[in-house]
Amino acid sequence: MMEIYMDGLTKNYGKIHALDSINLKIEGHGCTGLLGPNGAGKTTMLKLATNIIKPSKGKVELNSVDVSVYPERALENVGALIEQPEFYSYLTGYEILEFTAKIKGLTKGEFASEIKRLGDLTEINSFLDRKTGSYSRGMKQRLALSVAMLGNPEIIILDEPTFGLDPKGMVDIRNIIKSLAKDHLVLLSTHLIYEARELCDRTIIINRGKIEYDSAMAPERDLIKITAENNINISGDKIRDYTRNGNVFIIEKNGKVNNADIIAELMEQGLRIDYVEKYDNLEDIYVSVINGKITDNISS
Amino acid sequence: MSKTSTIYFQYIKNYYRSRSFFLMLFLILIIGFMMSYFSVKYVNDLPKFLGGSVFPSSIKVEVFYYLWTLVLLYVPVFASVFFGSPAISSEIENKTAYYIFPLPINRYKLFFGKYFAAFTVTLFIIGLYMVFELVTLTYLLGTIPVTYFLSSFLMLILFILSIMAVTFLISAIFNKNTYAYITVFVIYYIVFEAGAFIIELLYKYTPVYFLNEAGSIIERVYININPGNAFVSHVDINPAPFSDIVLSGMIMIIYTVVALVIGMLLFDRKEVS
Numbered sequence: 001m002m003e004i005y006m007d008g009l010t011k012n013y014g015k016i017h018a019l020d021s022i023n024l025k026i027e028g029h030g031c032t033g034l035l036g037p038n039g040a041g042k043t044t045m046l047k048l049a050t051n052i053i054k055p056s057k058g059k060v061e062l063n064s065v066d067v068s069v070y071p072e073r074a075l076e077n078v079g080a081l082i083e084q085p086e087f088y089s090y091l092t093g094y095e096i097l098e099f100t101a102k103i104k105g106l107t108k109g110e111f112a113s114e115i116k117r118l119g120d121l122t123e124i125n126s127f128l129d130r131k132t133g134s135y136s137r138g139m140k141q142r143l144a145l146s147v148a149m150l151g152n153p154e155i156i157i158l159d160e161p162t163f164g165l166d167p168k169g170m171v172d173i174r175n176i177i178k179s180l181a182k183d184h185l186v187l188l189s190t191h192l193i194y195e196a197r198e199l200c201d202r203t204i205i206i207n208r209g210k211i212e213y214d215s216a217m218a219p220e221r222d223l224i225k226i227t228a229e230n231n232i233n234i235s236g237d238k239i240r241d242y243t244r245n246g247n248v249f250i251i252e253k254n255g256k257v258n259n260a261d262i263i264a265e266l267m268e269q270g271l272r273i274d275y276v277e278k279y280d281n282l283e284d285i286y287v288s289v290i291n292g293k294i295t296d297n298i299s300s
Numbered sequence: 301m302s303k304t305s306t307i308y309f310q311y312i313k314n315y316y317r318s319r320s321f322f323l324m325l326f327l328i329l330i331i332g333f334m335m336s337y338f339s340v341k342y343v344n345d346l347p348k349f350l351g352g353s354v355f356p357s358s359i360k361v362e363v364f365y366y367l368w369t370l371v372l373l374y375v376p377v378f379a380s381v382f383f384g385s386p387a388i389s390s391e392i393e394n395k396t397a398y399y400i401f402p403l404p405i406n407r408y409k410l411f412f413g414k415y416f417a418a419f420t421v422t423l424f425i426i427g428l429y430m431v432f433e434l435v436t437l438t439y440l441l442g443t444i445p446v447t448y449f450l451s452s453f454l455m456l457i458l459f460i461l462s463i464m465a466v467t468f469l470i471s472a473i474f475n476k477n478t479y480a481y482i483t484v485f486v487i488y489y490i491v492f493e494a495g496a497f498i499i500e501l502l503y504k505y506t507p508v509y510f511l512n513e514a515g516s517i518i519e520r521v522y523i524n525i526n527p528g529n530a531f532v533s534h535v536d537i538n539p540a541p542f543s544d545i546v547l548s549g550m551i552m553i554i555y556t557v558v559a560l561v562i563g564m565l566l567f568d569r570k571e572v573s
Contacts (some may be wrong), residue, residue, distance in 0.1 A: 013573065038356035050402035053571040076404040085398035091310075093514075102306040103403045117429065157402075 001063050002154045002185035003027040004049065008058035011044050011209075020046045021058065026202070031181035033200030034189040035286060041209040042082060042189040046159045050080045050186070062155060076104070080157040081147035084164060093124060093143050095166065096132060097150060099100040103190055104151040109183030118146040121176060137164040145173065149180070156180055159189045174199060181279040193283050203282060205289045212289040222253045224262065225279035236265045303405050307413025308420075314545050316419040320382040324425050327378070331371055332432030339364060343440045355537060356524075361523040362448065362539070368433045369452055369519035372426065373512070376460045377488050379422040384467030385484050386477040387414050388567055393477055399570045407568045411468070415560070419464050426456070451521040451545060455552075459515040462555040463488075466511065469563035472570065488512065508547065511555050517548035 009022040019041045026032050035041045047053045047144040049060045051071040060067045065074035087096050101111040102123050122142045127135065132143065141164060143251055148156055156182075161177065162170040177199050190196055196203050205213040226249040234242065240254040249271075253262065263273060315321055346355070346363065355363045388411075391397040400410065430453075438444055470487065471480045492512040499507050506526065507513055516526040520540040 047572070052397065052401045053573055054569065072404050072406045074404075077404060078402070078404070082398045083401060084395070086395040087399055088310075088314045088396060089394075090314050095310075095313070098305065099310045100403065103303055103405050105404075144399070290374035 003061070003063055004185065004187060005061040005064070005153065006045075006049075006058065007061070009045070009048060009055055010057035011041075011048060011053065011059060012056045017209045018151055019048070022209075022211060024204070024211065024214075026185060026187060029181065029183050029185055030178060030201040031186040031188055031199050032202045032204065033196035034155050034187070034204050034206055035191065035196050036206035037191065037290060040206045041296065042191075043159055044084055044209075045206070046080070046157055046187070049081055049157055050078070051075060052082060059289075077153045078152040078155045078157065079150065080159075081141075081148045081161055082145045082157070082159045083146075084137070085144050087132035087135075087140065087143065090131060092131050093128040093139075093275075094136070096143065097128070097146060098126060100147050100150050104153075106151050110151070114150055114152075118149060120150070122146045123172065137167060138169050141169070141173075145176065149176075153184075155185045155187070157187045160191070161188070162192075162195065193286055196280050205286055207290055213285055222256075222295055223279035223281055224253065224259055225249070225277050225289055226251060226263075226266070226271075226273055227275040229274055230270070232270055234269055234271060235267055236262075237270070238262050238265055247274075302409075302537040304409045304413045307405070308417050309412055311417035312420060315417060317501050321425075324379055324382055325428070328375065328425050328429050331375070332429050335368055335371065336432055336436040339368075339436050339440055344566050346493060357521065359537060361437075361443055361445055364437055364441060365433075365445060365452075366447065366522040366525075367523065368437065370457075371429065372456055372518055373515060375426055375455070376422060376463050377430065377484075378517075379425055380418075380460075380463045380467040380483050381481060383418040383421055384464050385471055385480040386472040387418055387468055388563075388570070389474045389477050389480045392475040392570070392572055393445060395572075397570075401572065407570075408564050410471075411559075411564045411567045415464065415468055418468075419460060422460050422464065423457070426460070445522070448521050448539060455515075455518040455521065455545065455549060458549055458552040458556070459518055462511060462552040462559070463515070465556045465559035465563065469559040469566070472563045472566040483523050509542035509551055511552070514555075517545055520548075521545060 004024070004026045006022050006024040009019055009024075009148060010017070011019040022045065034045065036042050044053070048055050049062065049067060051074075053066050053147075054068050059069075062074045062078055067074040091099070094115075096113060098111065101114065106114065119128070122145050124139070124142050124146055127139055134138065135143065141161070145158075145161060148158065154277075158177070162173050165173060174195065177188065181199070181201070188196075188199060203213075203215045204211055228247045228249065231244070231247050234249070234251075238254050238257045240252045242249055242251040244250075251262065259276060263276060267273060384392075391400060396421075401407075420427065436445065466487070467480075467484050468484045474480045474483070487513075492510045496507050496510050496513055499505060517540060520526060522539060524536040524538055524540040524544070
């Protein structure tokens with residue numbers, strides 16, 4: 001069972017509504033991305049899910065256990081990386097992982113195999129015997145990711161995991177997340193649209209403490225982008241709608257239609273096609289949501 | 301191994317590698333050497349300001365143990381400030397809470413694991429001083445007042461537990477180490493010490509329910525004089541009566557329990573925002 005359930009989740013700081021009556025259910029493996037501008041409520045949601053803060057109203061359940069009421073039981077199959085955690089500076093990376101393993105209930109044998117697995121995966125072997133007080137930001141982030149993955153928990157909650165990493169580090173972490181999403185429930189917060197697009201099966205956009213868009217509630221339209229040499233009016237049964245900007249056409253398919261069929265139809269109409277690609281409209285949706293244009297997809 | 305003991309051993313490791321630990325160790329060694337030096341120097345000729353002309357020679361052993369124990373009224377306070385003041389607030393200020401809070405462990409286990417680790421490290425530091433005391437005084441005086449010493453040690457443990465509990469409570473209130481450090485000092489030295497001083501000055505009455513006054517029992521088991529009671533005229537060179545020991549012990553237990561319960565509740569509701 002892999003499930004995160006939020007019911008009327010609200011967090012207020014005085015008069016500020018950091019999170020406002022969030023209802024959300026995420027189940028099964030895959031990566032769900034939380035997108036939103038700074039201060040939208042993404043990190044607040046993840047902090048509530050990991051017992052770092054308590055809800056003003058509502059609840060978060062992890063695998064049907066309320067995090068606020070039974071944190072130990074709720075978090076026993078969860079790994080989390082929230083913000084940029086620091087570690088006890090007088091302990092080595094190995095000691096941090098060993099301590100985490102004991103808290104998570106791993107045996108010595110399990111810990112030994114986990115150290116090997118995570119050492120290879122997150123490339124932390126070379127600095128595990130150093131005290132964490134001497135770690136760079138990137139080293140700490142890799143150690144934090146290892147802490148989150150230690151014991152192979154079903155649910156992994158990651159808050160901007162690539163923050164502060166060099167480009168190679170970012171690619172490494174994204175590859176790890178892709179691999180994790182195959183058999184874990186990954187909840188990922190990011191403010192990078194391309195990261196959400198690359199990693200996530202489901203995207204949720206949060207703004208001003210509310211869910212404003214959820215791809216699970218309104219699956220993205222199946223769009224293709226065609227760059228042509230000429231510019232003509234097009235039509236046909238296979239095209240539901242299109243927009244044109246110069247010689248660039250964004251075409252919404254009419255049901256399940258092959259790209260090849262649409263291209264053939266358009267070429268018959270006289271369109272000289274240069275290039276065809278799948279059009280990802282997440283960026284447009286994001287901008288619309290943040291500007292307040294999409295209001296009919298609020299999760300309920 | 302239970303999660304509380306895992307926390308306990310982990311924080312002991314973190315404490316004994318810390319600069320605070322080595323600073324306390326250095327201080328206690330200096331104090332221990334100084335006390336040993338002065339004991340050797342004055343063993344047969346106690347200066348007047350230390351009561352040389354007041355105490356009869358028949359209670360010489362008790363006098364020396366009393367004087368050595370005077371230090372133990374203050375060392376636990378310093379150790380609590382070093383080890384206890386940042387115990388909770390540092391989790392927030394240093395952002396280690398982002399690592400520790402999402403782990404599958406109840407906060408009260410975390411709280412008590414840390415508390416007993418800080419207690420153990422403090423007891424270790426104080427234990428070193430007591431080794432100095434026992435070695436020096438056994439060498440010079442040839443005897444240990446076992447009953448008094450054990451009573452004093454038991455009261456010392458209660459004093460450390462209570463001052464550490466109060467410190468943890470204060471640490472649980474703040475998110476900044478500096479505020480916790482300052483508040484512990486202010487509470488102990490302004491509220492307790494100065495408060496007791498003013499009450500004694502105005503009313504000629506010792507507020508036994510203050511933690512510092514209750515803690516003074518660790519030396520009053522030898523001679524029933526509280527060096528802080530400057531305005532209470534009564535001086536008793538006999539050991540404190542059993543009823544005083546029980547009362548002081550009870551007061552320290554109450555401080556411990558109340559401070560731990562409130563501190564734990566505050567920690568359970570602590571947020572990192």
